Amino acid sequence: MQKTALLCYLLFACLCIILAQNDGYKMPRRGRRRMHYRGLRRGSLRNRRPNKQPQAKSPIPTIPVPSIPLINTDGEITEVIDSLIGLDGHESSYSVLPGKEGRCFANGIIMYDKAAWSPKPCVTCLCSKGKVLCDETLCRPLTCHRTKIPEGECCPVCTDIVLSSISLGDASEFSGDSPEPNDLSVKAMQKAHTPDERDVLFKKEGQLLEKKKNIVKENRKRKRIKSQGEGIKQGHENDQKDEESKRKMEEEKRRAYEEEELRIEKELNKKEEESEEKENEHDENEDEDQVEEDILRGDVFRMPPRFPIPEPYAEIPPLPTGCSILDNTASCINAKLTQIPPIMDAQLTSIEFVENSITSIPDDAFNGIPNLERIDLRKNNISSSGIGPQAFKILKNLKRLYLDENALVHIPPGLPSTLEELKINENQLHAIDENSFQDLKSLVTLELEGNKLSEANVSPLAFQPLKSLSYLRLGRNKYRTIPQGLPHSIEELYLDNNQIEEITEICFNRTKNLNIIDLRHNKLEESRIAPLAWINHENLESIDLSYNKIYHVPSYLPKSLLHLILIGNQIDRIPGFVFGHMKPGLEYLYLSFNKLDDYGIDPVSFYGAYHSLREFFLDHNQLKSVPLGIAEMRSLSFLRLNNNKIRSVPPERICKTRHNHEDHEEEDDDDDKSEEEHDYEDSQLEHLHLEYNYINTRDLSPYAFSCVRSYSSVILKPQTIK
Known part of the structure; x- marks a missing residue:
């Protein structure tokens, strides 16, 4: 009788202790925030929807699930497992460590009093006064037909319908519950009519599910390591100072973590509320189930994803x-x-x-x-x-x-007005009207080569809007005359490879800023070039008339001309004084591949260019001797006379020597003359080409090329052997 009374007394004392601890139980901070917020939200929803009747929902059977012991950063137990009072638990066969009161020996490790650990998946153990008490996690019943236990999990989950996508902050664990009525992925699944569309959705949702489960696993692993570490640190009294500093650091980290979690949760709650207002389809009991599930799991260290997962349709396509x-x-x-x-x-x-x-x-x-x-x-x-x-x-x-x-x-x-090129x-292109270049006031460069343009299909007003145009290329078209209506600003005009036959007096009246004109490969004759076409242009420096039908070097060339190219014509004569009016004077004259002979060059043909000409090309003509006047060209640096019929080079035809004619008449002074008498006065000649002629190099005077700065620059070989 006394034993029975004593046993009842002990049971009563244990029950009182348990009740006192349950009264002092404090819900985790995150759970309180969720329940308080969602309670307010449900209240606001009821106020907004007073006439809406709650939908009937099949009751979910409630099965007591043992709570899992959690150890906070101070090493104290915040929840007590039901095994302490014998509910669905059993005493472990782990032995008590003899001689050390309150400590346990498990798997070769000394566990101090109140230490918690997980010896195997889905089992949680606690060292309580020298005894090891273990609980096995029970799973909620599932209503679905197909279930699966994910790797690393304790409980099965439904595989009938893929759960919804992970939202920005929703990192809660997956259970066997059915998807929410307003689940976006479920709606998308319903809209997918074909098996291929459903397979794509299943694949995408499965990837998101794997990411979410990985987050849950990391959190669990972090908690177990943290709990074991805290249990071991409690037994080391000699390291109290180090432990205290570590505790402070952990407390600061936990506090910062909770603040960040609270901020993210507020943002998520705001988004959830906006979604509820738009959809207007919610289940009021669903939030309570979610909160209850969170409390039972004790998952207070969950971490939401740091980056949002983009929707498939929102992804930017790759290059x-x-x-x-x-x-x-x-x-x-x-x-x-x-x-x-x-x-x-x-x-x-x-x-x-x-x-x-x-x-x-x-x-x-x-x-x-x-x-x-x-x-x-x-x-x-x-x-x-x-x-x-x-x-x-x-x-x-x-x-x-x-x-x-x-x-x-x-x-x-619709070309933008900012266009410059x-x-x-x-x-x-076979037509340009007056509006084709409208508003292109900033255009500087325009290239329209290789098209089908002509004066017949290009409006005379087409180029008028181009107020800044300075570079115009119209080569390889079908022009027969110079285009009309060119803007005043034009500086370079390229009309090569057309069919131009004439240049009238009014062609360039409006283009006083012209600097370069390219008229290669046309059908021009010197007689079809008007005397006043360009003679008064003060800025025109370069004219290319190569490969036309010109027989004489054109007269009435621009005064400012520096560069004249007449290659590939039929020129057989250079009139006298044709360059005499030019200022500062012609610098480059190219007459290659023509029909010039000794009779076509007058003694005054180069008058006006003696002091200015730098490059002179007379190769591939029919000259039999070096033309007169070359020795007078003081600025000449490059001379080409190759591929002609020249047989000899007199001493003073290329290099003019100095002779004191008065002293030269006195034979007694001949021995006193030095070589300086034969030197070239201020010579600039650096390159001389005389190959492919009929010159006998042995008959050349030693002073024939004395003005050339380097004898290696005189090209004499090979010569044509007749």
């Missing part, structure tokens, strides 16, 4: 194969593109899509790269009909546009 980005330039050269790839990078200033098969430029082609300054689309198949009227409207900084070797028949519309060479 195609063969493309790269370097120094704010996207390059796709010969990458087999058929359209301009979508690029979203406001930092790009240049794109190079050369040698592809692009056929069009739609209106939204450059929406993702609005700060472009240079576009290179050469060697594609872009047609005029494929360019949208608003394609270039968004480009407020565009300065250079290259469209060479495409299939354009018209100038692209436009190249549309080698296309099929």
Whole structure:
């Protein structure tokens, strides 16, 4: 009888202790925040939806789940497992360490009193007054048909429907509950009608599930290591100072962690509330189940993902194969593109899509790269009909546009006013109207070579809007006359490889700033060049009339001319004084590949150019002797007389010597003369070509080339043997 009473008394005392501890139980801070916030939110939802009837939901059977012991940073037990009072638990067979009161010996390790550990998955043990008490985690019942125990987990989960995507802060563990009614992934699954669409969704959701489970595993591992470390540190009394400093550091980390967790949770709660207001489909009991599940797990050290997972449709498509980005330039050269790839990078200033098969430029082609300054689309198949009227409207900084070797028949519309350089060479342009270059007031360079342009299909007012144009290339077209209406600002004009036959007096009346004119490969004759066409131009320095039908060096050349190229004509005469009116004087004269002979060059043909001419090309003509007047050219540095019929080089034809004629008549003074009498006065000649003539080098005077600065620069071999 006494034993029975004593046993009842002990049981009663244990029950009182348990009740006192349960009264003093404090919910984890995160659980309190969630319950308080969600309680307020449910209250606000009830106020907003007073007439909505709660949906009936099948009750979930409640099974007592043993709580897991948690050890805080101070080493104290904040929850007591049910095994202490014998609920669903059993005493372990682990032995008590003899001679050391309150300590346990488990798996070869000394465990101090109140230490907790997990000897195997899903089992949690506690050292209590020398005894090892263990609990096995019980799992909630599942209502689904197909279940699976994930690797590293204790309880099975449903595999019938993939759980929803991980939101920004939702890192709670996965249970066997069904998905929420407002789950976005479930809605997406419902919309997917075909098996292929469902497979894609299952694959994406499975990847997100793996990421979430990894986060949960890391948190559990961190807690176990932390709990074991705290239990061992309690037994070392000699290291109290080190332990205290570590505790403070851990406390600061925990506090910072909780503050960061609170901030993220507030943001998530705000997003959840906005989602609830839009969807208007919520289950009021669902939040309570989630909070209860969080408390039972005791998962207070959960960490939400640090970075959001982008939706598949929000991902920026990568660059195609063969493309790269370097120094704010996207390059796709010969990458087999058929359209301009979508690029979203406001930092790009240049794109190079050369040698592809692009056929069009739609209106939204450059929406993702609005700060472009240079576009290179050469060697594609872009047609005029494929360019949208608003394609270039968004480009407020565009300065250079290259469209060479495409299939354009018209100038692209809507070009930005900031454009400074436009190249549309080698296309099929066959018309330019007065509005083609409208608003292009900043355009400096325009290249339209290799098209089908002529004075018949180009409006005389087409170039008028180009107020800043200075460089114009119209070569390889079908012009028969000089284009009219050129802007005043033009400085360089290239009209080579056309069919121009005449230059009238009014052709260049408005272009007083012209500096270079290229008229190679046309059908010009000197008689068809008007005397007043360009003689009064003060800035015109270079004229190229090569490969035309010119028989004489043209008269009435510009006064300011420095560079005259007449290669490949039929010139057989250089009139006298033809260069006499030029100031400061002609510097470069190229007459190669003509029909000049000794009778076509007058003694005064080079009058006006003796002091200025630097380069003189007379190769590939029919000269039989060195022309008169060359020795008078004091500034000449490069002379070509090769490929002629020259047989001899008199001593003073190329290099003029100094002779004191008065002293030369006295024979007694001949021996006193030095070699300085034969030196060239201030010679500049550095290169002399006389090869492929009929010169006998043995008959040459030793003073024939004395004015050449280096004898190695005199080319005499080979000579033609007759």
